[in-house]
Amino acid sequence: MAEHYSELSIPHRLLLGPGPSLVHPRVLRAIASPLLGHLDPAFLQLMNEIQEMLRHVFRTQNPFTIAVSGTGSAGMEAALVNLTEPGDPVIVGINGIFGARMATIVERCGGRLIRAEAPWGHIIEPETIAEALTKTGPVKAVALVHAETSTGVHQPLERIGALCREHGALFIVDAVTSLGGLPVEVDRWGIDACYSGTQKCLSCPPGLAPLTLSDRALAVIRGRKAPCQSWYLDLSLIADYWAEGKRAYHHTAPISMLYALREALRLVEEEGLEARFARHRTNGDALMAGLGALGLTPFAQEGHRLPSLHCVLLPTPVEEGSVRTELLQRFGIEIGGGLGALQGKAWRIGLMGESSTKADVLSLLSALEDIFEHRGLIRRTGVAVEAASRLYSSPTLQRG
């Protein structure tokens, strides 16, 4: 039977979809390190370092700052099922797939879902949350997606954090597509639970969900009337493994993935958060200038567009799936298709972490120009790259 399966051979890819993003060679070297036991003192030291670096990226002092042993969706579920008890009213902002997923999870753990909606592509207005808080009476939590991967919307959070404090509600934030690529200010914005994924702006392989809880949130979890419905994601138990001095066995940590995360976080530290954010902004702006020259238009509301994930509408003559397949097959470039109602009508292009460089932007635009010209969609190549290049050489951006 063995002869059926050849040696692993991965085709070359430029990953510019909604994740995973490209991974730095140093991270790939780290993930291939020999295993340590999950209770080995040498491994526990690495966990300490990961926690410190995660606190820095989340901009928090929260002692409870860990990596959940699952992908970003496991982080979402961990945050929601631990903080929601049956009957608890929870306001969820729904303006895309990931807000809707939060709502599903709140319902599955018996929470009383209060929907705060906006059309896809729009932010949830702070007023909508204020109204919901005023109408509903005391709520357990408000849950919002910071970076909506299905629409490219960048949700403002600061005012809503203040509203939550005023109303005594916990503030839960999905930072899957923002952490490490744009500011996520856990402490300053009054966020009580914030989770992310490793395979986006942190440029680590998928499989871990960084998560931080305020002391207030941890106290709520420790004071639950009934245990959390999930044993695997029970943060009161997981806390005892990540707590220095305790390190009580809960489940076997994904050792290799944690090696990778540590190295990815070292790279973030070396670059510096501000420089990293500026890089994401510049490349995002250049991409949008180039795509605009090809007739593609941003889906998200102006002034609230992510630098890390660009959802763009295609002009009618562009065959979405066919162009995307050609991009993958002829150029080895991956981008994502639209989700939900945007299927067949939009692309989702990620410029995250190692996948946010000038070279990547120009490669993608050149490839698109080539395909568009062959298909008679544009008259000459060069327009998109020129538009992006103008943006790269603009003096405003130099200061970015």
Added chain:
Amino acid sequence: MAEHYSELSIPHRLLLGPGPSLVHPRVLRAIASPLLGHLDPAFLQLMNEIQEMLRHVFRTQNPFTIAVSGTGSAGMEAALVNLTEPGDPVIVGINGIFGARMATIVERCGGRLIRAEAPWGHIIEPETIAEALTKTGPVKAVALVHAETSTGVHQPLERIGALCREHGALFIVDAVTSLGGLPVEVDRWGIDACYSGTQKCLSCPPGLAPLTLSDRALAVIRGRKAPCQSWYLDLSLIADYWAEGKRAYHHTAPISMLYALREALRLVEEEGLEARFARHRTNGDALMAGLGALGLTPFAQEGHRLPSLHCVLLPTPVEEGSVRTELLQRFGIEIGGGLGALQGKAWRIGLMGESSTKADVLSLLSALEDIFEHRGLIRRTGVAVEAASRLYSSPTLQRG
């Protein structure tokens, strides 16, 4: 801040604890391959291959044979929360930590727990299950641990599988510490849901839980009255990602971990299951012969001892923690301590996958002899190695 964290530097370890086991260099090379998108055709092909190889190791034809995106405990939770609806009676065999964990999860998802108990170190007698089935009336499922990592007990399953069929109950089996190291006959034994972990006898890093469901189990999940309480582990949704032809996005698969699993499974195929099982038996027997010469005694009931995980009681003068620390610090060898009531009184030694070789057994025994002699616990070194060597050269084993 970056200067605080040095380049990753992993001390040399011989991993002979309850997991993770050592990982083959080919697996480490595979895990370090560049990322692919989780919907890339090249990646979907790898998933097909992983599914085929997992079916072979599980000895099943089940189309639903996948790797859950979490560690073995996530596999346990996935199996139980998907198959148990509130009020469902579920018989759980409890004779160690992992049976007790199954019981906890059944309770957390609202199942009516029926305990089938045996003292730690003993198997759950088929008669105990038969009685519980007869007394209780129709039950939804019977759940047992095949290889109890806390006690070293090897649970017989075949007769219980037949009992489950007679009574129309689903049969759920935890094969975390057995899959790939000793026979797990999913189809022949009538198992409906079987899960494992990658970091034991498959010798892949921790982070995935191989899982297989019979068509009967899948039909039960698809026919649930209410959705499964976990969204992340909802197997009816995950089925649509793993099903060839569907591949509907659920969550981002842990790409790198799946590269590693594929390579680990290739190594299993190359060795052949029978040869692999024989290797585990031989090395297990040799280890026990050697440990016996040092005065250590097996904890598990005779005739029901695992070849992959050895739980041994220490004679009173041996200071458990201190010897184990010395083993790690002076020899770089990791073994596990006892859990629960066995804490401070027992060791758990894993000989799993790449960590089950003659060299490993002799290294461990020599190191223990050295420590024991220094501490005046034995008069001369050599006794344990000699006992093991005699076993390796015995003609019965040659046929093993």
